[in-house]
Amino acid sequence: MALKSAIRNLRNNPHLLFVRLPNLLSFLCIVVGVVWLLLLPLNEYSRNTYISENALLPGQVHAYFTGSEQNIFRGYKRELEGLLNEGQERGGQKDEAEVTAAVSDKVLSILQAAGLKVATQKYEYTSAGITHQGENAYAIIHAPRGDATEAIVLVAAWKTADDELNLNGVTLALTLARYFKRWSLWSKDIIFLITPDSKSGTQAWIDAYHDMHPASVQPLPLKSGALQGALVIEYPFEHRFKSLHIVYDGVNGQLPNLDLFNTAVAIAGGQMGIGANLQEMWTHDDSYEHRLQTMFRGMTKQGLGYATGAHSSFMPYHIDAITLQPKGEGWEDEMALGRTIESLCRSLNNLLEHLHQSFFFYLLMQSQRFVSIGTYLPSAMLIAGNFTIMAIALWMRTGYYPETKPKTETKKPSDEKAKSNAVAERKLALPLSLVVGLHLLGLAPLWIFNNIFHQYFKTTTYIFMIVDITLPLLLSSLLSTPLALKSPIIPQQYHLIKSFSLLLLGLSLSTLATLNFSLSFMIGLLCAPLTFISRIQGSAPFRCITSALGLVVLNLLSPPTVLVGVCWYAGVDVETVLTQAAY
């Protein structure tokens, strides 16, 4: 009965129904959304990881990559090292191309001597005025008895994602190529890809593999079948390592199948006794704080959606890929990494179908703990929902609840009480065109930032900041000046503008939440104040102060400010960030 009387109360009190209640509901949505996210690391809401695809059988095979293979590893390494040093002695820069060619030839000759089919691919990309060019070398082990329908890729880039020389990684790939060639159990082709860098090289190769490459990238002369998985090897230092850091974030927040990650963790931890880390959490004591921190780091990377390593390029083509990075000072050597990769390849080789059993949408909070989309999605959905609630409330308000307080610009209808049940006519032209126009205007920065040279990024950012601050002021003054428009704008139209904007925001965010949860969540939180701004009433000084304060808050949360702020906080140059983004 309490509910009924509450509904009756609401019906009798339109101000409560149309103004106070939506505010309350929206606020509640945001609070619940945030709290929901904070609850996720608890044991009750997260789950232990498990291998879903039974065919993987991680760690069920003995890895034989030891013994005299290490001598060969050292031999290959000294050979490549000799070529690299030779280049440095002769004076660095000028001979760089020559050294690269010599090293590339050596890599190819080693792979060819091991009995693999080799090929090269030249590529050239231009982004933000910087030209990325190089030559990929790759080799294929044909699966004995196989028919080139499926393949696994092993990638070793000369430069890691952090721009370090990956000599050990490349050497390990070469040694593994020679070692794998002897096995007859491969059911899939194994492709060894040696790229000059971690981004453009793999991107060029994978694009060309699917024939989606631009004209500046050469097509691949040698191909295999459908790619089932990719592993990236990084080992950019000389000392022994302690644990394996598994990087799994793809571009635009795409993630590899959780089974691949789990297999890597199971093999590293269970079979080889090497600890596995993720999201740069070197000491993880499985406490709430650490889980939350891991999750937030994962969400940040997912939300920003940039390439975190050579594996990221594979994700858009629905190829599951991870990077293995040895980290720390310990007693594991390159052979241990080699055995891990051997065991991983054996697991992938067992696959009968493309990885599909496990989750593609998940948040990891420890190497063996995750939450799946069903558990975390309500959080972002609630935040997106708050905009929709407000938008609907505003729409209703414009129709059923005309402003009771007299405004200077509007003529208050005298028989308001009588009309309260009828639907008021909505003036849609101006709000609609304004909202659509402003959203289309957003294409301008997108185009500009994707096409200008990197030197001008900083200037452009500041220009856009100024535009961002001044444009709303200009627009609002234009709208409130009776001279600019034929008929003066009425509050209903203000509400409609807000309603449409919020509706669009809510709609996009809830759609985005299913694809890239983190991005949707972050945008949702940053935009949350938009729900609660409204025309401020009261005395003139109070109005001035509050609106000025509101303006400052809104400007602080505007995209360029956030960009500059985060860059300043993280100590990165704006230019670098934007160059990355434009890539």
Added chain:
Amino acid sequence: MTVLSILSLPFVALLLSLWNSPVIASDYHENLLLQPLPQSSLLASFNFRSNTSQQSFDQQHFRYLPRALGQILQHAHTKELHLRFTTGRWDAESWGPRPWNGSKEGGTGVELWAWIDAPGDDEAFAKWITLTQSLSGLFCASLNFVDSTRTTRPVVSFEPTGDHSVADELHLLHGTLPGEVVCTENLTPFLKLLPCKGKAGISTLFDGHKLFDAAWQSMSVDIQPVCSPEGECVVQIEQTVDMVLDIDRSKRPRSNPIPRPVPNDQLVCDTSKPYHADDTCYPLEKMNDKAWSLTEIFGRSLTGVCPLADSDGSSEQSVCLRVPHERGVFISEAAEEFKKEDGFTRCFKLAPSTSFDLSIPQQPVNTEVPLDEPVLHAERTIVGHGQERGGMRIIFGNPSNTSAIDFIYFESLPWFLRPYIHTLRATITESNGLPREIPASDIIKETYYRPAIDRERGTQLELALSVPAASTVTLTYDFEKAILRYTEYPPDANRGFNVAPAVIRILDTAHNAPVYIRSTSLLLQLPTPDFSMPYNVIILTSTVIALAFGTVFNILVRRVVSLTEAEALGAQSLKGKLLGKLVALRDRFRGKDTKVE
């Protein structure tokens, strides 16, 4: 009956031998050719051929031709049959041209084509189904899955190799199973068809472990009528097994098949390197030919000679080896060696009932057996990504510097791959290395295209092409992927769907027989549902109906009235009054309060 038939056996045998004596054509040959290939591989090519006169075939008198197969052929009115079991891929780049010019191999999996004598298309198809069902049982292969969607009727890609009488109305039907895994269960029935059944002669070398460990292997059965100019006809059955063995891998003992890292002292290192040390080794890949022997490679030795084989002239020398004559080859004592004039081939005459072994020691290579350049390179791949559409890209490379090459390209596509032939484009890359788009009609001479019908038949595309000298032609077309019905997905739907290899028939005047090349099979990813989805849907809908239906029904049916209205309603009639009382009573009973203020 049994006793009678047993008693009558000697008589029948006598009668048959009398019958047989005037017919000369009944004979049996077997031959094994061994040829070392680059990259420590060895091609072993087995051939078994026997003839039966048409007359005895018609009278169901089978001697060399297996009865099981002969009766199937007669039942299905099949005049000519070609059956192929293939795994792996032929590496033309290192191994050169294919054995038998590719005419004895099929695409990956199982391939079957036959000429069937029938008055019409429908009758031919019915006979074809009979044939595939029977062969499926005989060869333990899933040939019964060759249904109408996997059957095509090629127009120009195949021609009968046998001599057929003009009176026959022959229909060519062709079917492939690209996903079929060929294994020992197919080898055993294959061996049973041989006259010596793997007990004597070269067929004793067949060991399932070694045969199916080969890098590439192909088994074929061909049956066709062959007529002499005098008009005397025989039914010829030819069975071949070709395999490329990896010498290193085959030499590993079965007790220790794991390629463990070799002990440090057995590493072959390049000692000239300055950094060479006990723990550092730049491996030196062996430049010498590997040493091997028949027993090591095949895991067993060759025992005796098949006594049924003809003992005249060349067919006596049943094992041949293609290595340069200066290479030393050790053979068992009882066997004789004959060197041929070409400088590379030598054949061996085996002694009956003794085992034969052949071994080649490790020697530095001075001359090599020349390998011909393949006449055409072909590669077919699926390009593009996503679940909705994709593209097919076929690359033809003509290595010849002087002459253009004419060939027929044949592909049969499953119905759920819907090609858009209007998007067929050709790009040519000549010796300058720059790709240039040309109208497809410039290189396509003729097109035979039969579009697919959903769930009934696949697409059949035959193109007569000509690739100019020293150039590479790339053909591309787009296709759309159909969405299947829930029940049409196989159990391993996420693996993708196999697309049968394309067949290329080269029309070369230099070779009398046509040269065949097959591309690799492809894996097509179709939009695949998550198969737990139907269950989720069922669970969700049940819950929603249970919860929502109850509530909605309640709201729709219940009438909410105020107390005064109820009284007014109730006062109208006696029945109403009674009803009102009842309702009030019930409500009080349940402790409900329907009063509305």
